[in-house]
Amino acid sequence: MHIPTEQVLVNLALYDGVRDDLQRDQGIWVGADGTIRAVGPVDDVLTEAGDARVVDLHGDHVMPGLTNMHVHLSLGLPGHFGDEVHRSNLAELVLLMADSARRTLHSGVTTARLVGESRYADFALRKGIERGAVDGPRIFTAGHALCCTGGHGWEADALEADGADGFRRLTRQQIRAGADLIKVCISGGIAGEFESIDTPQLLDDELAAVIRVAHDWGRKVTAHAGPAESVRRAVELGLDCVEHGYELTDEVTRLMAERGVWYVPTIVVSRCEQFFRDAGVPGWLMDRALSAGPRHWESLQHAIRNGVPIALGSDMPPHAGYDETTATVRELEFMVDAGMPVADALKSATIRPAQWLGQADTLGSVEVGKHADLLVLRDDPTRSVSALRTLHAVLKGGVSYRDDHGRLRDAR
Ligand SMILES: [Zn+2]
Structure with a gap:
């Protein structure tokens, strides 16, 4: 204590x-x-x-203190990390996550939004941190991420469903477990072997079901999303936040700004070559990540120019080393390099995430x-x-x- x-x-x-x-x-x-x-x-x-x-x-x-809005304490990338996570039993998984939580806090991240964890260990960890038994940041978690059968994240323990009924059930299960928000993968990404970044994955009735249930229960929904067309459809259906947005356009970022939909760019993930090397990821994953880089950068610049509300998130472990600093700090530096004024970058990591999380009266x-x-x-x-x-x-x-x-x- x-x-x-x-x-x-x-x-x-x-x-x-x-x-x-x-x-x-x-x-x-x-x-x-x-x-x-x-x-x-x-x-x-x-x-x-x-x-x-x-x-x-x-x-x-x-x-x-900083808030990192895109964290996986049990990061299950293909490679050494993922192998370790997948081989671990539940007790070992909790200890791995507790270690990552402690490092996260020491790196200056006092609040973390978890957007896809494994086996409900995040809820036990949240409780342990709240009671002072484990050193870690304040946790707001989505529980398991949701995806369609074979969709983005399924190998990293995202839960699969098909059809509106299936997605309603998964959403309610996360809320039952104690989820503060819902994370859903609506298109392909970097880490899935049989998809590409622009594969559309959820159908409109499936996403609408997630959003309807979450909103009825007072939870926001954030989506792993790449292509502009998937993002446009999701925004029309009432989505609250976009993760990565690898291929955003001028037009879709204008729509996001108009509807007050947030953006967590995680720009480090399309340029962290050394991290991927250290993590021993397969060649196809490295190629896909780095080749997404230029278009991802343009997406961030469209969002900055059009006034989309942006919050800091790293996807990499917040404390992971990157160019002699952490992934969290490097992400902020990249946002400034992409054209965000320093004052806005600081807010994107402090008061703005507190607003998205509904915690602006106590945090940020x-x-x-x-x-x-x-x-x-x-x-x-x-x-x-x-x-x-x-x-x-x-x-x-x-x-x-x-x-x-x-x-x-x-x-x-
Ligand atoms: Zn992620």
Whole structure:
């Protein structure tokens, strides 16, 4: 169990997730319940906080914890990873996922949206993290992903169905298990041997059944989707969010913006050659991923230009190494390279995901009453998202889970 310590962080510059610019000489009072009790000019906060313990951050930068919206803690890619996941019994699977959850949190991701896990282990893990038995990010999960027979993800434990009845049943089963959202694969992708990225897979009545049931139960639906035509049809049927969108067009991104449909590009997946090599994936998978790269990049640029709401997601494990940083941070850097202003990129990883998840009153920014999910960086994130490469401390709910310089040490 981790119990938050009441403390006042001082001598820091703050990116709060609400305002675009950096606030200097700030203080943050973290209460014993792990929420933010006061934030603002340091003298005001110190006066309010009375005799709470003071922690000097030596002029470093504080920002909200990151949310990664496309995570598989039990990633089952063809290759070493998938072999390990598929060979494992349920107990071993939970331990693999717990290890990935701990690394995810240490990498600065304090909230993860899981979009396809295995054997309902994610629900046990979510409970373990909530109780403080396992170190990990806050979890919002879809349970198993859903697909048609032989559809995208079936080898990675997506559940298969055919026809509207079958999809209604699978959707209700995920909700029964405790799903916060529903993930459905509506077209082919990178990791399926007998499909291509532009194979349409769900029929309209099947997708409509998923969306209808999910919405009736107050759950959003996100779809693994590649081609523009599949995305267009799904948007017309009321889809809430598009994953990957490998082949989006100017036209379909305009439609997404108009209907308020979100986009999680996972741009790293079509350019992470070293990761695929390390994971020992088959040659066809590597070729398909990398050859999707240029068109995927254009999709992201269409979405940025047309004002589609975008949230950060990596698909790769959030903590996985990528160009001397993590997949999560590299994804943010790519989004800026593709034309997204730094201020928008930071929001796509903090306050915007909190909005999509319906958690904007407790997560996603550094404001009074919210959970103290905080990152400490040496450099200024409002100047460059690469400042996240200088991350050295992570708090979740006022508890420090990583503290490279030992300044928060006593808080745990
Ligand atoms: Zn995925």
